[in-house]
Amino acid sequence: MESAIEWRRADTAAAAPAGPCTSAGDVLAALLDSVEGGELHIRPLRALLESGRFARFNEVGLALRRAFRDPAQRDYFIARMKPHLQLVIGVLPSGIQRHGMLPPEPSAPAPDALRLEQVSDAELRQWLVDDGSLIYGEFQRYELANYFDAIAPHLRPGGEMIDLGSGLGKVVMSAALALPFERCTGVELLGYRHAMALERRARLLALSQQLLAALPEQAQQPEAPLALPVGGAATLRHLLELDARIELREQNMFEADVSRASLVFIYSTCFAPLMDALAAKLARELPEGCLVSCTTFALSHPAFRLLQHFPANTLAWTGVFLYQRVAVPEGAALPPPAALYAPDPDEWEVRARAECAAYDAA
Known part of the structure; x- marks a missing residue:
C-alpha cells in the first residue's frame, strides 16, 4: 500500500520553545x-566482555580473527564461515574487523591460545549471534x-x-x-x-x-x-x-x-x-x-x-x-523456517576474499 505521507528526510530544528514553557x-x-x-x-567493553553471557566471546572471537588475518588460514576461515552466512550483517563479522569490540593482542599469540579448529560449529554460530547483538542501531x-x-x-x-x-x-x-x-x-x-x-x-x-x-x-x-x-x-x-x-x-x-x-x-x-x-x-x-x-x-x-x-x-x-x-484457521500449515539473510556462498566468498586482500594491503 502506498502512503500519502510526505516523509521527513533529515532532523529539523527543535520544536521546543526558546523561552519558558507556558502551556x-x-x-x-x-x-x-x-x-x-x-x-x-560509549560501550563499557571490559565489563561487558567479562560478563557471564560474553565470558567466552573474546576467546572464540580472537581465534576467528586470527584465522581471518593469517593468509595461511584463509581457506579454512572461509570454509568455517560459509554455513553461517545468514548470521552475519555485511560481509565479515563486525567483531573481527578493525573497529570491532575484540581487544588487541600480541602479534604472536600465546602457545595455548584457542585455535579456530578447536571451536565447534555450535560455538561459532553462538558467537556470530552474540556479535550481531552487540551492534547498536536505532x-x-x-x-x-x-x-x-x-x-x-x-x-x-x-x-x-x-x-x-x-x-x-x-x-x-x-x-x-x-x-x-x-x-x-x-x-x-x-x-x-x-x-x-x-x-x-x-x-x-x-x-x-x-x-x-x-x-x-x-x-x-x-x-x-x-x-x-x-x-x-x-x-x-x-x-x-x-x-x-x-x-x-x-x-x-x-x-x-x-x-x-x-x-x-x-x-x-x-x-x-x-x-x-x-x-x-x-x-x-x-x-x-x-x-x-x-x-x-x-x-x-x-x-x-x-x-x-x-x-x-x-x-x-x-x-x-x-x-x-489475526486469527489462524485451525490446522493452518506454518511456513518452514526461513533464512532471511543468506547470500550466495560463492558471491560471498569473492567479496570476503576482497576484504581479506584489503586487510593485507593496509
Whole structure:
C-alpha cells in the first residue's frame, strides 16, 4: 500500500520553545526535544566482555580473527564461515574487523591460545549471534517521527506499547510522549544498555517535573487539554503520569510478557537469525488485533496480516513492516523456517576474499 505521507528526510530544528514553557504543549515539545539518541554511546567493553553471557566471546572471537588475518588460514576461515552466512550483517563479522569490540593482542599469540579448529560449529554460530547483538542501531529522530506518523492512524488511545530490544530507551520514551498509550515498556537484554536507559529515563522525568512545576497556575490543571504531535487529544495527565507510563526491564525478549500489548516494536535489522522464533512467540502470546512492526526482515507467519510495507529510503533508511495479529484457521500449515539473510556462498566468498586482500594491503 502506498502512503500519502510526505516523509521527513533529515532532523529539523527543535520544536521546543526558546523561552519558558507556558502551556502543556510547550512542555511536551521540550521533553520530546530532550530525548537522547544512543548511536554514539560509549560501550563499557571490559565489563561487558567479562560478563557471564560474553565470558567466552573474546576467546572464540580472537581465534576467528586470527584465522581471518593469517593468509595461511584463509581457506579454512572461509570454509568455517560459509554455513553461517545468514548470521552475519555485511560481509565479515563486525567483531573481527578493525573497529570491532575484540581487544588487541600480541602479534604472536600465546602457545595455548584457542585455535579456530578447536571451536565447534555450535560455538561459532553462538558467537556470530552474540556479535550481531552487540551492534547498536536505532531510528534517527526524523525517522522515528516518520514512524509515528505512519502508525498513528492505526492506534487507539490506551493499551501498551512494547519495544523488544529497547537499547537506551529512545523509542520507548519518545512513544510515551508522542502517542496515546497508557504504558510504554522497553525490554533490553544487555545490562549496560538497560542501566543507561534508566539514567536517561530519570533525566527525562526530572526535567518533566521541573517544567511542569514552572507552568503558570492556570496551565497546571490535570484536565488541561494537550494536543499530541501525531494528532489526537490528551490532557496534562499524559505528562503528569509519565513516571507510571514508562517502564524499562532488563530481560530476554523471549521471556517478556506481551499478552497485553497493543503495539510491539522491533528494530530487527540485526535479528535475522531470531525472526522465526520471534514470530512464533508473538503468534502464541499476542492478543488478536495487536500491531507489530519490524525493520528490514518480514514476519513469515500466518498469524500476521501485513497492513503496510514502507520500502527502504521512504519512512527510514531500511524497510519497515507493519502487521496486525489475526486469527489462524485451525490446522493452518506454518511456513518452514526461513533464512532471511543468506547470500550466495560463492558471491560471498569473492567479496570476503576482497576484504581479506584489503586487510593485507593496509
